[in-house]
Amino acid sequence: TSIEVLDASQWRAGDEIVLASTDFNPRQAERRTITSVRGNTIRFAQPLQYMHYGKVTYGVDERGEVAMLTRNIKVQASEDAAESYFGGHIMAMGGSKAYVDGVELNRMGQHLTLARYPMHFHILGVGAGMYIRNAAIHDTYNRCVTVHGTNDLRIENNVTYNTVGHCFFMEDGIETGNAFVRNLAIQTKCHPTLDCVPTNLAANGERVHYANPAAAREASFHSGNTLLPSDNTAASFWITNPDNSYIDNVAAGSDQVGFWFSIPQHPQGAFAGSEVAANIWPRRTALRAFKGNTAHSNFDGFLIDRHIEQDNTFGLASIPLLPLADPTDLESEVSETHFENLTSYKNRNGGLWGRGDLYVYSNAKFADNAIGMTQAAGDIGSLPFSSRLVDSLVVGETDNIGNPTTPEEVAYGRSLPKTMIPDFPIRGYEYYDYRDDVVNTTFVNFQDNDRRKTGALSFLLYTSAGLSTGSTIRGAKFVNAKPVYFPKYDARFDNDNRGGNAYRTLSIHDIDGSVTGIPNSQIMLNDGENDSVVTDASCEIHPTWNASVCTGDIGRLNLSDSRGELPAAVDLESRTARFALLSSLSPNAPDTPLVQAQRKALFSRRPPQAPIALVRNGKEFKISGDQSTVRAGTEIEVKTERPQVTLSLAEMDQGSWVIFKLPGFANAASGTEEGSMDALRQATETSWFRDGDALWVKLVAKGPVMPVIRPTDLQASITVSRELLGG
Known part of the structure; x- marks a missing residue:
């Protein structure tokens, strides 16, 4: 009391x-x-x-x-509004001025009604000097503070509680220069009484419609119970233009998201199709300031992805926030985006999920989350890094035991992030799309126990796309923490497998040995089912990690005509083409020839192929998805019944080589024919030699195609077949 x-x-x-x-x-x-x-x-x-x-x-x-929640000045609707959800509203319209300080707004907003919000700055244009501050906004039915077509406001030191829909709401994506400072949002709901029907990356074991994504999308976007489709995934802070400041705010308990960057290509709503909107590119605009913000007790703490489309729906992947030197020129230079001093704890799913490139997260703190942080790439591996976590702290479990409720929680002695999957493996940092770096970061309290497994470093479960041998870590510290854990496949834990196998080729480059004790080593999957052909007696095996640690020049091997996990026909040579590829994933993609071509290439499927196994040092390694990690200077036998195989190397040093023996093969479509095995071994370019009923191939990596070596850039490639030329 x-x-x-x-x-x-x-x-x-x-x-x-x-x-x-x-x-x-x-x-x-x-x-x-x-x-x-x-x-x-x-x-x-x-x-x-x-x-x-x-x-x-x-x-x-x-x-x-x-x-x-109490203020001397109170604006409220009648008590029967609590039954009808038809509350009062304040709207500052064009030509007016609004200065709101120390006011209590209760039973405000009108559910499912546009423009009827507790506090609404409506298309004022320049709002410099205007503000809402020190207000208490509670028990409302349609948002909290809406900024619509208005710039340069100050929204400061306000508290909200028990509100419906996106709370601090930037409406159309045209709003800039606004400052959100020290605001506190408590208990943001999707609906006054109903549960959320979200569109998110929940694990299969906690999703009703996980076997039918179309049904889930339909239920979320077209329920009729929310003002916008995205309100079924409600956020305390809904951000549609990065050219605003968010400093020292707290999202303290949303049913779904704390802070959500959901940014349109162009301003929409009241500005859709206008000349002014056509010249504004929010997703290509630099972030003004985002620092000191805290998200806790949400499903996802910080979300920088799933950007809004013209029909107010969104996909689980989208063209990212990627600030350009010239927003009108998609090929212009990209600048870094900095997120500073974020704190994220007690989130049921992720502390932070981002999508983009050159994102730097400094002095972040993650604790007590199911997953600390995950970053997806935006430009498909074509920039020096997707994300960089710097000088940060990641804690698996703190002394905050929560309020154990379920039998599993009571037995465990603390609350769990996923009560429907009590053995879900909590992990601090998930490597994912292309190149992610972790620098000078400390991991605390990641230890296995009888309830669940855990690890400080891991991967997105069980991703079909994007992993690279270029992801790094250096300057790491581990306090009571198992450094690595790669969970074996469990459909309940999965949230990103689309039938692909990219996760089987994961590799983390330990630059200084701060994870493994072995500088310049690679940490790879080694779970008894998906062991890498790289792994041999020179490697260290960590059974509790499901990992091996090996040294040498380690890159990627493709065993089909693909480019990594992408089909060969996909165009990746310009950002325009790469973004068209991302657009093709959306049901609302523009119907341009380039998008059509990328969609056709992406979803082209070869007929089922005979399996491939790799044999090295007498051990056979199964290959799923025609991809593997590979080490330079090794000799590998390829066993398959396929009539034709394409072998390619990527992500390797210039001049690195691998030799392959292919029993039953007779012809190579390219490369230099050598007259002996000795000549083949001495070759400095891709070559082949036929020895009886076997074909021997030496792949020699050329220099990188781009300054950044992508998994999709093939540095050496050869197609071999069983039939002799002319046969």
């Missing part, structure tokens, strides 16, 4: 407060009426139902927020 806060000097008996959840469940927020205040100790009559954590634990500030 009492709590201690940092400063209660302005609070009085009779005031109403709310305590934010500090657990995975956002609905553990609790409202109370103060009965007395003594110093910084607050008392109330009704005991709290939940534990609300109040400490900095393992360097992560998980002290729960306590917000004052």
Whole structure:
């Protein structure tokens, strides 16, 4: 019946407060009426139902927020609005001025009605000097603060509680120069009474429609129970243009997302199709400022992906936020995007999911999440890195045990991020698309136990796309933490397998040995089912990691005419083509010839092929998806019944080579024919030699196709067949 806060000097008996959840469940927020205040100790009559954590634990500030809901000035609808969801609204329209300070807004907003929000800055154009600050917005039915067609506002030190739909809402993507500073959003809901029907990357074991994505999309986008389709995946902070500032805000318990960058190609809504909108490119615009923000007790803490389309739907993958020197020129230079001092804890899925390139996350803190951080690439591996996590802290489990409720949680002694999958393997950092770097980062408390497995470093489960041998780590520290864990395939844990096998070729480059103790080593999958042909007696095997650690020049081997996981016909030679490829994944893609060609190439499928096995040092390695990691300077036998095989190398040093023996093959379509095995071994360019009933091939890697070596850039390639020339 009492709590201690940092400063209660302005609070009085009779005031109403709310305590934010500090657990995975956002609905553990609790409202109370103060009965007395003594110093910084607050008392109330009704005991709290939940534990609300109040400490900095393992360097992560998980002290729960306590917000004052009472203000001297109150604007509210009649009590029957709580039944009809038809509340009041304040709209500042063109030609007006709005200066709102210290006001309480209660039972405001009109559910499922456009332009009827608690506080609405509506197409004012320049809003410099105007503000809403120190307000309490609670028990509302349609958003919190909406900024629409208005620039340069200041939204500061406001608190929201028990609200519906995207809360702090940037409407059309044309809004710039606005500052959101020290705002606190508690308990953001998708609907007044119904559960969310989200579109997200939940694990299969917690998704109703996981076997039927089309049904899930239909249920989410066309339920009729939300104002916009995206409100079924409601965010406390909905960001549609990066040219705004978000500083020291807190998303403390959304049913779905804390902070969501969902950015249109051009401003839409009231500005759709206008001349001014055609010249504005929000996704190609630099981020003004995003620092000091905290997300906890959400499904996903920070989300920088799933960008909004013209019909207000979105896909699970989209053309990314990628700031360009000239937004009108898609081929112009890309600048870095910096996210500073983020804190993300007690999120049921991810602390952060991003999609883009040259994103730098510095001084971040992740704790008590199912997954700390995952980054997807935007430009398909064509830039020096997708993301870089720098000088950060990642904690698996802190002293905040939450409020154990389910039998599994009670037995475990703490709450779990995924109650439907209590053995879900928590992991700190997931490597994914192309090149991701981790620099000078500390990982704490990732240890296996009887409840679940864990590891500081892992991969996106069980991705069909994008992994590269170029992803790195250096300057890592591990405190009571198993450095690596690659979970064996379990359909319940999976959220990204689309029938592909890219995850089987994962590799992490440990530059300085801070993970493995072996500088310049590669960490690869070694789970007894998907062991790499690289692995031999010179490698270290870590059974609890499901990994091997090997040295040498390690790259990628393709065993088909593909470019990595992409079909050979896909065009990757310009950003225009690459973004058309990303567009082709969306059901709302523009119907241009380039998008059509990319879609046709991407979804072209070869007839089923006979399997391939690789044999090295007497051990046979199965190959799934026609891809493998490979080490320079090795000799490998290729066993298959296929009539024709294409062998290619990628991501290797110039001049590196691998020799292959192909029993039953007789002809090579390219390369230099050599007269002996000795001559083949001495060759400095791709060559072949026929020895009885076997064909021997030496692939020699040329220099990189681009300054960045992509998995899709083939440095050496040869097609071999069983028939002799002319036969």
